Amino acid sequence: MKFYDKTAAELQELIHSKDATITDITKETFKRINALDPKVDAFLAMNEERALASATELDNTPMEQRGPLFGLPIGVKDNIMTEGLVTTASSRILEGFDPIYNATVVEKLRAAGMVIVGKLNMDEFAMGSSNENSYYKKTRNPWNLDYVPGGSSGGSTAAVAAGEVPFTLGSDTGGSIRQPAAFCGVVGMKPTYGRVSRFGLIAFASSLDQIGTVTRNVKDNALLLQAIAGHDEKDSTSADVEVPDFAAALTGDITGLRIGVPKEYFAEGVSESAKQAVYNALDVLKEKGASWEEISLPHSKYALATYYLLASSEASSNLSRFDGIRYGYRTSKAGSLLEFYMNTRAEGFGDEVKRRIMLGTYALSSGYYDAYYKKAQKVRTLIKKDFDDAFENYDVIISPTTPTPAFKIGEIIDDPLTMYANDILTIPVNLAGVPAISVPCGFDGDMPLGLQIIGNYFDEETVYRTADVFEKATDFHKKTPQLWEGAAQ
Amino acid sequence: MAKITKEEVIEVAHLARLAITDEEAVHFAEQLEAITNAMELLNELDTENVEPTTHVLPMVNVMREDQAKAGLPRETVLKNVKEHIAGQVKVPTILE
Numbered sequence: 001m002k003f004y005d006k007t008a009a010e011l012q013e014l015i016h017s018k019d020a021t022i023t024d025i026t027k028e029t030f031k032r033i034n035a036l037d038p039k040v041d042a043f044l045a046m047n048e049e050r051a052l053a054s055a056t057e058l059d060n061t062p063m064e065q066r067g068p069l070f071g072l073p074i075g076v077k078d079n080i081m082t083e084g085l086v087t088t089a090s091s092r093i094l095e096g097f098d099p100i101y102n103a104t105v106v107e108k109l110r111a112a113g114m115v116i117v118g119k120l121n122m123d124e125f126a127m128g129s130s131n132e133n134s135y136y137k138k139t140r141n142p143w144n145l146d147y148v149p150g151g152s153s154g155g156s157t158a159a160v161a162a163g164e165v166p167f168t169l170g171s172d173t174g175g176s177i178r179q180p181a182a183f184c185g186v187v188g189m190k191p192t193y194g195r196v197s198r199f200g201l202i203a204f205a206s207s208l209d210q211i212g213t214v215t216r217n218v219k220d221n222a223l224l225l226q227a228i229a230g231h232d233e234k235d236s237t238s239a240d241v242e243v244p245d246f247a248a249a250l251t252g253d254i255t256g257l258r259i260g261v262p263k264e265y266f267a268e269g270v271s272e273s274a275k276q277a278v279y280n281a282l283d284v285l286k287e288k289g290a291s292w293e294e295i296s297l298p299h300s301k302y303a304l305a306t307y308y309l310l311a312s313s314e315a316s317s318n319l320s321r322f323d324g325i326r327y328g329y330r331t332s333k334a335g336s337l338l339e340f341y342m343n344t345r346a347e348g349f350g351d352e353v354k355r356r357i358m359l360g361t362y363a364l365s366s367g368y369y370d371a372y373y374k375k376a377q378k379v380r381t382l383i384k385k386d387f388d389d390a391f392e393n394y395d396v397i398i399s400p401t402t403p404t405p406a407f408k409i410g411e412i413i414d415d416p417l418t419m420y421a422n423d424i425l426t427i428p429v430n431l432a433g434v435p436a437i438s439v440p441c442g443f444d445g446d447m448p449l450g451l452q453i454i455g456n457y458f459d460e461e462t463v464y465r466t467a468d469v470f471e472k473a474t475d476f477h478k479k480t481p482q483l484w485e486g487a488a489q
Numbered sequence: 490m491a492k493i494t495k496e497e498v499i500e501v502a503h504l505a506r507l508a509i510t511d512e513e514a515v516h517f518a519e520q521l522e523a524i525t526n527a528m529e530l531l532n533e534l535d536t537e538n539v540e541p542t543t544h545v546l547p548m549v550n551v552m553r554e555d556q557a558k559a560g561l562p563r564e565t566v567l568k569n570v571k572e573h574i575a576g577q578v579k580v581p582t583i584l585e
């Protein structure tokens with residue numbers, strides 16, 4: 001039976017009517033991954049043996065004890081700790097690392113009865129916008145295998161776009177869920193900072209990192225966020241606020257919704273195709289009862305510089321723990337302890353990670369701290385205030401997710417500044433800490449385009465409601481890449 | 490415009506405990522100079538009276554109960570250590 005095109009609700013229907021077991025679905029998932037992943041290269045470590053054992057066990061659970069995601073397969077980005085399942089953050093420095101505990105989100109997936117099938121490729125330590133910075137492999141875009149899937153959660157979005165798995169977790173520090181979701185034509189949510197525990201997420205930039213959800217439709221996304229959200233005493237930056245029923249927020253009614261459309265997000269460098277797709281989406285939402293106005297987020301153009309200073313500074317500190325002593329890669333060329341550290345890190349980290357560690361070290365070093373790091377923290381305040389002001393008058397802010405559709409593998413890998421510009425429309429959201437989703441909203445040729453819907457703090461409900469209305473009124477999410485049907489089933 | 494020299498890159502790499510060749514230092518110097526120059530865009534903003542943001546949520550003094558808990562078993566802790574002897578992590582000689 002064909003499972004890969006089904007929603008969570010459809011899969012539960014099959015299970016509850018006894019037309020399929022959790023074991024059947026799990027087995028078919030691995031079959032499909034084995035058929036497609038040689039082309040897509042989304043997965044790293046696979047969890048087949050344990051997943052099948054857990055499926056058998058889950059099949060014995062009484063139906064009335066099962067929630068909406070019970071028994072469904074999920075892939076997890078490789079910077080999220082999975083006990084006993086190799087976790088590398090796609091870095092050589094963590095080659096073979098076997099975690100001794102689970103991230104809180106992984107514990108929550110297990111509590112929801114989900115079956116973890118494997119780990120997903122990413123840019124090393126989540127630094128990158130193309131998945132080309134992985135030490136292990138280059139994930140390809142299922143819509144055209146010569147193109148990047150985006151990054152850093154490119155494995156997570158490519159696996160969902162190819163129908164290898166219906167759910168994945170990613171992480172988003174400057175757009176790392178939304179940008180690849182846009183490039184791969186899937187739904188990607190970055191929740192409010194603090195909505196989801198970061199315990200067990202390998203830290204890149206702690207004040208910006210947030211775990212989020214990737215799916216093929218909005219409803220499934222809301223269900224998955226429901227499963228992983230909530231306060232966690234193991235993460236003191238997780239917020240002690242109530243988690244609403246996200247799926248219940250999908251009322252289909254956006255009458256009176258006030259949309260702000262920031263003119264800075266339609267500036268030079270944003271392609272005509274991306275702009276036009278968003279204007280078309282605004283027409284759709286208007287027809288459904290919303291209204292929109294052009295607004296200004298005046299400090300937008302400073303976001304990229306602010307982000308790279310802050311994120312790199314935090315990264316240089318967070319990544320100092322990788323020294324080869326207690327875990328991870330060890331150099332074989334060292335006389336002294338200092339040489340041991342320096343060679344281990346030089347051999348273990350890739351170029352982009354080194355660039356950011358050095359940029360961060362430079363920005364934090366004495367003499368430059370005020371000019372770079374502190375300055376960026378102050379500008380962050382101004383960027384946050386832009387959003388606070390806008391949300392006094394508007395319920396959501398809408399823009400393209402990315403300035404352009406996906407680009408070709410190898411096209412801009414040697415040009416860091418051009419690569420960084422990919423995240424120009426997603427980065428301000430992380431600096432402010434507000435939630436945002438990317439949903440499919442059109443195509444440029446064969447390549448998908450994303451619509452970014454940004455909400456106020458802890459108002460994922462309005463974001464989901466808006467996204468759901470748009471999805472139901474359009475067909476973009478129903479289109480599938482060519483390799484979708486071609487695989488053995 | 491700030492100029493980043495090869496020597497500065499070598500100094501920063503040393504602070505960050507990254508071994509670096511002269512050739513790499515030249516390459517990184519060019520890239521870091523381009524990046525820091527792009528960052529200088531921030532200087533056109535007057536931030537004299539702006540408070541820095543370190544964290545977006547209004548959280549203060551997140552406390553937990555001060556309770557003693559057992560640590561992890563030594564075997565577990567050593568699981569990912571590449572070289573260990575008699576329950577201890579092996580490192581290069583630090584004292585002669």
